[in-house]
Amino acid sequence: xxxxxxxxxxxxxxxxxxxxxxxxxxxxxxxxxxxxxxxxxxxxxxxxxxxxxxxxxxxxxxxxxxxxxxxxxxxxxxxxxxxxxxxxxxxxxxxxxxxxxxxxxxxxxxxxxxxxxxxxxxxxxxxxxxxxxxxxxxxxxxxxxxxxxxxxxxxxxxxxxxxxxxxxxxxxxxxxxxxxxxxxxxxxxxxxxxxxxxxxxxxxxxxxxxxxxxxxxxxxxxxxxxxxxxxxxxxxxxxxxxxxxxxxxxxxxxxxxxxxxxxxxxxxxxxxxxxxxxxxxxxxxxxxxxxxxxxxxxxxxxxxxxxxxxxxxxxxxxxxxxxxxxxxxxxxxxxxxxxxxxxxxxxxxxxxxxxxxxxxxxxxx
Amino acid sequence: xxxxxxxxxxxxxxxxxxxxxxxxxxxxxxxxxxxxxxxxxxxxxxxxxxxxxxxxxxxxxxxxxxxxxxxxxxxxxxxxxxxxxxxxxxxxxxxxxxxxxxxxxxxxxxxxxxxxxxxxxxxxxxxxxxxxxxxxxxxxxxxxxxxxxxxxxxxxxxxxxxxxxxxxxxxxxxxxxxxxxxxxxxxxxxxxxxxxxxxxxxxxxxxxxxxxxxxxxxxxxxxxxxxxxxxxxxxxxxxxxxxxxxxxxxxxxxxxxxxxxxxxxxxxxxxxxxxxxxxxxxxxxxxxxxxxxxxxxxxxxxxxxxxxxxxxxxxxxxxxxxxxxxxxxxxxxxxxxxxxxxxxxxxxxxxxxxxxxxxxxxxxx
DNA sequence: CTGAAAGCGCTTACAG
DNA sequence: CTGAAAGCGCTTACAG
Numbered sequence: 001x002x003x004x005x006x007x008x009x010x011x012x013x014x015x016x017x018x019x020x021x022x023x024x025x026x027x028x029x030x031x032x033x034x035x036x037x038x039x040x041x042x043x044x045x046x047x048x049x050x051x052x053x054x055x056x057x058x059x060x061x062x063x064x065x066x067x068x069x070x071x072x073x074x075x076x077x078x079x080x081x082x083x084x085x086x087x088x089x090x091x092x093x094x095x096x097x098x099x100x101x102x103x104x105x106x107x108x109x110x111x112x113x114x115x116x117x118x119x120x121x122x123x124x125x126x127x128x129x130x131x132x133x134x135x136x137x138x139x140x141x142x143x144x145x146x147x148x149x150x151x152x153x154x155x156x157x158x159x160x161x162x163x164x165x166x167x168x169x170x171x172x173x174x175x176x177x178x179x180x181x182x183x184x185x186x187x188x189x190x191x192x193x194x195x196x197x198x199x200x201x202x203x204x205x206x207x208x209x210x211x212x213x214x215x216x217x218x219x220x221x222x223x224x225x226x227x228x229x230x231x232x233x234x235x236x237x238x239x240x241x242x243x244x245x246x247x248x249x250x251x252x253x254x255x256x257x258x259x260x261x262x263x264x265x266x267x268x269x270x271x272x273x274x275x276x277x278x279x280x281x282x283x284x285x286x287x288x289x290x291x292x293x294x295x296x297x298x299x300x301x302x303x304x305x306x307x308x309x310x311x312x313x314x315x316x317x318x319x320x321x322x323x324x325x326x327x328x329x330x331x332x333x334x335x336x337x338x339x340x341x342x343x344x345x346x347x348x349x350x351x352x353x354x355x356x357x358x359x360x361x362x363x364x365x
Numbered sequence: 366x367x368x369x370x371x372x373x374x375x376x377x378x379x380x381x382x383x384x385x386x387x388x389x390x391x392x393x394x395x396x397x398x399x400x401x402x403x404x405x406x407x408x409x410x411x412x413x414x415x416x417x418x419x420x421x422x423x424x425x426x427x428x429x430x431x432x433x434x435x436x437x438x439x440x441x442x443x444x445x446x447x448x449x450x451x452x453x454x455x456x457x458x459x460x461x462x463x464x465x466x467x468x469x470x471x472x473x474x475x476x477x478x479x480x481x482x483x484x485x486x487x488x489x490x491x492x493x494x495x496x497x498x499x500x501x502x503x504x505x506x507x508x509x510x511x512x513x514x515x516x517x518x519x520x521x522x523x524x525x526x527x528x529x530x531x532x533x534x535x536x537x538x539x540x541x542x543x544x545x546x547x548x549x550x551x552x553x554x555x556x557x558x559x560x561x562x563x564x565x566x567x568x569x570x571x572x573x574x575x576x577x578x579x580x581x582x583x584x585x586x587x588x589x590x591x592x593x594x595x596x597x598x599x600x601x602x603x604x605x606x607x608x609x610x611x612x613x614x615x616x617x618x619x620x621x622x623x624x625x626x627x628x629x630x631x632x633x634x635x636x637x638x639x640x641x642x643x644x645x646x647x648x649x650x651x652x653x654x655x656x657x658x659x660x661x662x663x664x665x666x667x668x669x670x671x672x673x674x675x676x677x678x679x680x681x682x683x684x685x686x687x688x689x690x691x692x693x694x695x696x697x698x699x700x701x702x703x704x705x706x707x708x709x710x711x712x713x714x715x716x717x718x719x720x721x722x723x724x725x726x727x728x729x730x
Numbered sequence: 731c732t733g734a735a736a737g738c739g740c741t742t743a744c745a746g
Numbered sequence: 747c748t749g750a751a752a753g754c755g756c757t758t759a760c761a762g
Binding site: 383384385386387390397398399402421423424425426 | 731735
């Protein structure tokens with residue numbers, strides 16, 4: 001009996017009249033145990049309600065069935081959706097998930113990683129955008145490298161500078177570019193962007209892709225407002241945009257969550273979407289199809305991302321080069337985007353809207 | 366060196382030229398170590414990038430810094446919101462969270478609980494409605510009792526039959542009753558309910574509270590449709606309601622998530638909310654205030670619930686009687702509810718709408 | 731204050 | 747197939 005009253009394997013062995021070793025083997029499904037003994041052990045364990053001490057097991061290096069999962073904010077629908085997929089994959093592999101939610105503080109990410117190294121988790125999943133900041137990313141890398149040096153497996157969702165980990169990469173650039181082309185296809189020629197913090201790689205990529213697609217039509221983004229990656233961040237950013245004077249017929253919010261806030265701000269200001277201004281987001285979190293109007297977005301298969309990043313981390317052999325799984329974002333045009341209001345200002349780009357370079361994607365696909 | 370290349374405490378001790386015991390004490394902030402030795406150990410640990418093996422530590426019974434958290438579906442905004450609060454509290458206490466998401470399968474709840482007992486977590490949090498089913502709840506109880514017998518602490522959110530655990534209890538009955546009175550106050554006299562599975566205590570309580578408040582006005586719920594606890598469940602339930610012929614001026618969905626689906630179904634059917642039918646939910650998940658129309662609901666402080674259930678589980682002494690923290694749901698009237706359409710059928714209850722018994726809450730508060 | 735040693739609860743070569 | 751024993755990496759009385 002352990003001192004907390006829990007029966008130990010020794011108790012089970014004694015009750016079954018076998019040795020510790022035999023009890024262990026019997027319970028771990030080893031075949032090299034006589035059937036009757038195995039049964040006796042099983043019964044004894046059952047009767048004592050024996051629960052193997054996972055820590056002892058991990059120490060004796062049998063199991064190690066934990067995986068660490070670090071995300072920015074488990075309360076955010078984007079991460080909640082991904083986490084759902086992660087949990088499904090974990091269940092399939094009989095793995096325990098240790099969850100870290102950083103509340104978007106980069107330092108917490110590092111301390112979680114360190115903690116999980118201490119836990120000797122089998123794999124570590126970094127969910128969510130990395131940071132452009134060199135210093136932050138560097139110390140995260142150091143932590144991750146130590147973990148990998150000890151045999152740990154790391155996989156990430158989204159781009160993390162210099163981490164060289166296996167990655168599931170939503171095609172943020174391409175998705176935003178496709179979206180831009182779709183919006184051009186609707187007739188828009190002037191755009192504003194509500195971006196998240198520019199310190200996030202995801203924001204940089206989405207903004208970059210959006211811009212470059214416009215650039216090939218000779219159009220520049222008129223206005224960029226940086227806001228927090230939250231509903232209220234989107235709301236505030238939209239208000240700031242209105243304060244500065246909206247000089248665009250179409251607004252792209254870097255995430256759906258921000259777009260929801262922006263929609264509220266526009267409505268409050270008496271702007272109709274899409275009659276007065278079109279609005280698009282990115283991610284396709286569940287609820288946005290039920291908004292009025294339903295939100296145009298670039299759809300990412302959130303749950304899938306979660307499953308895939310887990311599978312990636314679990315692949316047996318660690319390759320020399322990081323594996324990259326690219327995930328295409330699909331533009332979904334809904335009612336929040338429409339034709340620009342007639343007589344809308346063309347923002348100094350009255351020239352023929354034609355791509356400067358040959359472009360395979362013209363308009364929505 | 367452990368065989369995976371990780372330095373052990375022994376390596377640190379050797380590098381610092383002290384004994385294992387001293388190294389251990391130095392690192393664990395014991396004051397009874399000479400300052401210079403402590404510093405040497407610290408430096409050695411730093412240089413070796415030493416990371417204490419959490420399993421060894423737990424085995425030697427120092428730490429045990431894990432808490433298990435079991436919810437129905439981490440992808441659902443209700444649970445994601447609560448989880449956010451749990452994570453916050455866990456961070457505050459420097460605790461690791463092992464997450465279980467059952468995908469609403471009761472048996473998974475039990476196997477997670479068993480797994481967490483094996484982990485020897487310090488506390489176990491059961492988030493989400495229990496089941497009315499006696500057999501299921503009984504085996505969960507057995508598992509929980511074994512865990513508690515070994516010194517584990519258990520706390521739950523919502524009612525779990527016979528578990529006798531410390532609990533944070535949203536006042537589902539009272540909240541639904543308050544909501545009913547508020548809706549009566551708007552003039553409604555005929556009601557339909559889109560309930561979740563009646564096997565959930567939460568559903569039983571909300572439906573019960575709603576019914577009993579109506580009953581004291583001599584009104585019965587005209588129609589009840591049972592649906593899954595999801596957006597699509599709400600959608601389907603609403604369609605079924607329409608198929609049967611809507612005989613109410615006001616519809617109460619047992620959760621906001623279901624209400625979102627119902628709203629979509631009504632809209633598709635050409636029904637205007639609230640002009641043709643009023644709609645109310647329960648929980649106040651973040652996004653519903655941004656719907657059109659914003660959803661009337663009974664607001665629960667989700668993040669708070671999460672923090673509180675964690676704190677409850679961490680209280681040092683286990684009391685003889687379970688501690689119950691009741692959390693009031695606040696009726697929030699938004700635009701999804703309004704006066705009933707004039708000329709609406711009164712569903713066979715044309716009598717004077719007055720409470721049968723003295724009732725302290727008349728109408729919305 | 732410091733160290734040698736026992737012990738936490740398991741697994742797994744190593745002999746039978 | 748079975749068992750005695752060593753070992754996993756730590757902590758913590760117990761002596762100095």
